Amino acid sequence: MHTLRAGSAWQTWGAILIAPYVFVFIGFVIYPVSYGLWLARNPESYQTLFEDPVFFPTVVNTIVFLLVAVNLKFVLALFLSGFFVHERRWIRWLSVIFIIPWAVPAIPTIFSIRFMLNPEWGVVNSLIFRLTGLDGPNWLTNPMLAMAMAVVVHIWKALPFWTLILVAGRLAIPRELYEAASVDGASRWQKFKYVTWPSLKTLYLTSTLLSLIWTLGDFNSVYLLTGGQPADKTHVLATLGIRYIRLDQLDHAMATIVVALPFVLPLVYFMMKRLSGDEQKTS
Amino acid sequence: MTNRKLLEEARLWLIGIPVLLWTLIPIYHIFLFSISTKDSAFSGRLWPEHPTLRNFGTVFKQEHFYLHNFWNQIWNSLWIAVAVGAITLAIATGAAFAISRLKVRGGRTVMNAALFTYFIPAAFLAVPMYKAMGNYGLLNSRWSLVLAMVTIASPYAIWVLKQASDKLPWELDEAARIDGATPLQLFRLVYLPLMVPSLVAIFTYALLLAWNEYLYAFLLLSHENTIPLAVGLGHFLASDDSPWEILMATALIYGMPPAAIYYAFRRYMVGGLTAGAVKA
DSSP, X not given: OHHHHOOHHHHHXXXXXXXXXXXXXXXXXXXXXXXXXXXXXXHHHHHHHHHSTXXXXXXXXXHHHHHHHHHHHHHHHHHHHHHHTSOOHHHHHHHHHHTHHHHSOHHHHHHHHHHHTOTTTOHHHHHHHHHXXXXXXXXXXXXXXXXXXXXXXXXXXXXXXXXXXHHHHHHTSOHHHHHHHHHTTOOHHHHIIIIIHHHHHHHHHHXXXXXXXXXXXXXXXXXXXXXXXSTTOSOOHHHHHHHHHHTTOHHHHHHHHHHHHHHHHHHHHHHHHHHHHHHHHHO | OHHHHHHHHXXXXXXXXXXXXXXXXXXXXXXXXXXSOTTGGGSOOSSOSSOOSHHHHHHHTTOSGGGTTHHHHHHXXXXXXXXXXXXXXXXXXXXXXXXXXXXXXXXHHHHHHHHHHHHSOHHHHHHHHHHHHHHXXXXXXXXXXXXXXXXHHHHHHHHHHHHHHHTSOHHHHHHHHHTTOOHHHIIIIIIHHHHHHHHHHHHHHHHHHHHHOXXXXXXXXXXXXXXXXXHHHHHGGGSTTOOHHHHHHHHHHHHXXXXXXXXXXXXXXXXXXXXHHOOO
């Protein structure tokens, strides 16, 4: 391997081939991020940000959204991955259908859910009215309910991806372990506790952390469903940053993001370490 | 024993049916609206009394205020998606080859930089990106969205291609060298042909990412002539009495191509997807 590394023609071509990405990285990551941080250097922008009555409810929304959406999604994904590993023809077909929410763009389906939840004409409240004779709740104009619906939208869209990841994890567990457990008369729960979970734990936790970062950046599920309304009470940090851009308050937009960095960067660092750790193991 | 088996089957169906409904209801809702007339759309029926394709006609003939630029927008979407797919593929293939096969100096650092970008939530990068595109004078040019999406798609692309490339046997490189091949010949004659499945996966991934993107599209492009269909669809929300049936017909037209492409290339996608996302 080291003999291959020598040879200046090879290094030169290596440099030429890697250069385009380096330019993209410098031009569209390094420059924007440094410039943005420079814009956000002023302590005053944080002060006015904290004084904005929208800010603290947004932080609370973000934390609740993250904790509920990610955990609920992963418990469901863990459960459903146990369902999808069953070898049945119809389950294989179902898994093909199940991936649709993840494979299609966000706008059509989120708009569809938004219309279903419309308090006056939406199919959900029509159904409630027909079954009970009562008016259904104002799904999207009550901030609490609207955030809950954003969680539902997020899970609807992201659940298939993580379920498939966990299915792959479960399929990697040697069958003999389950067979041995069956011979010993283990119950379903005992098999999960002593065979499945110990093998799946690391994957589950890494996936949860990665999903935590990405859910923090989930703009679509909130914005396309509620647009931050009513009265800017359903924002999360991702949509709040964009709101400030629309209001032409770029320093506030940047400050919003900087506020989240102490939380994001350790997670990013952990994920990077984990991925490069894997690489050392394989090479 | 058979009783227990029956119980197990029943348990599986009890999970499977709710999963099917949960997945399909929002999608069926789109379809149902798109084939309903304005009056019957809200009747609450599972199938419209008079199913119609008129909504699609309205869209194709651009007969609604929100749809005056429908064909232009769909062209923009396509143009941007293909450009992002092609540029991402070119950039990522070169970078992965340089890092994995040529062992270029600093390759590891570049890989880490790419991974860093991959893990930062895209919605966070959007704010500084918007400002930078303004400084570059690219706002409202389709190139701003293309370059932004290339930035977002490349890290995962490089990661997946590097993983695939690392698996190719070193003897190939050594044999090529002994035969006096240049790096470019190795790249063209050995590397590219062996990497075809991964290259297809990456092109598809970047293409779909760009076609589906909403946030960056609506931030960077606002001029009527440059916006893609995703942003055009967002305009329907400007008023409360939007024509839902027409919006849903447009949404269906917009959502079908990526779904079709995804399923056509699923064979390539799933492998790359699981390998790249989280290695167990």
